[in-house]
Amino acid sequence: MASALVFIGAFALFWIPPLAFMASLAGVLVLVVLLLLLGITGLIGGLIGGALRQALD
DSSP states (O other): OHHHHHHHHHHHHHHHHHHHHHHHHHHHHHHHHHHHHHHHHHHHHHHHHHHHHHHHO
16 A cells, blocks of 8 residues: 555656646647737737728718
8 A cells, every 4th residue: 555655646646747847838839829819819900990991980
């Protein structure tokens, strides 16, 4: 029983850091993609809004 717990503990110590690193990396990637999408939609919205304003004037 004790050896199984030690094995599980060692396994957890071996696996948690890479998993945490991958999770943080995924989080950063998601944030970057969201910011890019927001920037692109804002740019498109601004261009359309500007064109509409020009057309309506």
